[in-house]
Amino acid sequence: MTRRTLSSVVVVSLLVGLLVAAAFLPVPYVTMSPGPTVDVFAEADGRPVIDVEGAETYPTEGALRLTTVSVTSPGVEISLVEALSAWFDGTRAVYPREVIYPPDQTAEDVERESSVQMVSSQDTAVAVALAELGYDLEMRTEVLGVTKDAPADGELLPRDRLLEINGVQITDVAQVAEAVQRTGVGETAEFVVRREGESRTIRIETVAAEDDPERAVVGIEIGNGYDFPFDVRVRIDEQIGGPSAGLIFSLAIYDTLTPGALTGGDAIAGTGTIDPEGAVGAIGGIQQKVVAAADAGAEVFLVPAGNCDAARAADVREDEIRLVRIETMHQAVKALETYTDDQSADLPGCG
Structure with a gap:
């Protein structure tokens, strides 16, 4: 082997080594993947997720699923290989770390903010459901x-x-x-x-x-x-935080306090924040949530109007899950009542 050939081999080996090493160095990004779904008609630790005391409640059928996303934890770094893997995976997404975790926020800050948002979201969901039933709070x-x-x-x-x-x-x-x-x-x-x-x-x-x-x-x-005129508790895993389950909580409470099954016995999923007037707000990770709902067997997904464009791009077949566009809690109730009466009925879609 000549000296030039040997030098070339050494240089190439060094470059390959550097590229391999670089591939596993941390990059300033986080990944977002479909997370678990939770049927809020089910039980948690032997008690209903939606637990009402002091008012008449009614049995229901089917499933009403809140959806979540799995995001890289605040204290975890991902490599270039992991970021590229998520980038080319249609069910996952990659975001700059500072978009999800602002630099001036600690992991404890993120956890506390998420917990506060969940408490506020649950109380607002109860209030909106009761307002839909005619209560003045x-x-x-x-x-x-x-x-x-x-x-x-x-x-x-x-x-x-x-x-x-x-x-x-x-x-x-x-x-x-x-x-x-x-x-x-x-x-x-x-x-x-x-x-x-x-x-x-x-x-x-x-x-x-x-x-x-x-x-x-x-x-x-x-x-x-x-x-509130009576006690309504939402028993949900403390690891699930944020305000994005507001619409689903509100629908579940409404269904619990009214005769019949709002879902018609089918599996319904959805997402969206809820404000005191009953307006449904957009959330993050909509594509991952649609995928999670489809994987869980949901037939219908309630999509905040502000998320419709992104939801259409979710990595699911068109016939796998039906996207229904929702602007308010009241509209969501009416859409589900229409669907229950006739599953082929025309509903506001994201198309």
């Missing part, structure tokens, strides 16, 4: 989340209704931060809350906010809740 100010290891951790709980802080009656969300700040850093704030029908007085010592040493905080997320 009163808004309230409540705890949506508590920061781990903060002063309020172990003292206040999600869904505690805030009645007073330091003797001042709480009537809106903005008052809470103002009342805590007036307490002063290192001083004790007195909270009066209603929990499970009982009033409780809880004293919590404030600390300084991380971004402002003069601002007093106790580590709680506050939002709007409702006074």
Whole structure:
């Protein structure tokens, strides 16, 4: 072997080695794949997922499935090979990491935000379902989340209704931060809350906010809740967070409180946020959710109107699952009632 040939072999070997090494280096992307689906008509730990106490409920048939996506965890990095594999897989997607996990958010921040969104989504879903049934509900100010290891951790709980802080009656969300700040850093704030029908007085010592040493905080997320005429609980795995199951929760609650089966005994899936007026909002990962629903055997998928264009591109056969375009909770109820009466009926589609 000549010296030139030997040099060429060495150079090529080094290049191949570098390419192989580069293929397994982490890249700033995350993958999104179809996640598990959950039948909200089923049971969790021996209790109904939709658990109503204090009102008449009715048996139902079929399945109503919320859909999820599996996303690369905040603390996990993927390689170039993994990213390319997902890119060429029609059922998966690749996103820049900063789009899913903003650089200024920690893994704990992401988990807390997801938990807060789920609490708010569930309460709004209950309210919208009851409004569809004719109930007029009163808004309230409540705890949506508590920061781990903060002063309020172990003292206040999600869904505690805030009645007073330091003797001042709480009537809106903005008052809470103002009342805590007036307490002063290192001083004790007195909270009066209603929990499970009982009033409780809880004293919590404030600390300084991380971004402002003069601002007093106790580590709680506050939002709007409702006074419900009876108890409705949504028992769902704590690993499932975010607001995207709002529409499905609302439909399940409505079905539980009305005679007959809203699904007509079929398997229905869907997704979408829900706001207090009953409007259905777009969500992320729609293509992966459609695939997950089809894999779970759903015949119909309820698609937020804002997701219709993307949903049509999901990697499923056209005859595998029917996409129904939804703008409001009321429209979703009517669409399912129409489908139950006649499965071949014309429904608003994404085509």
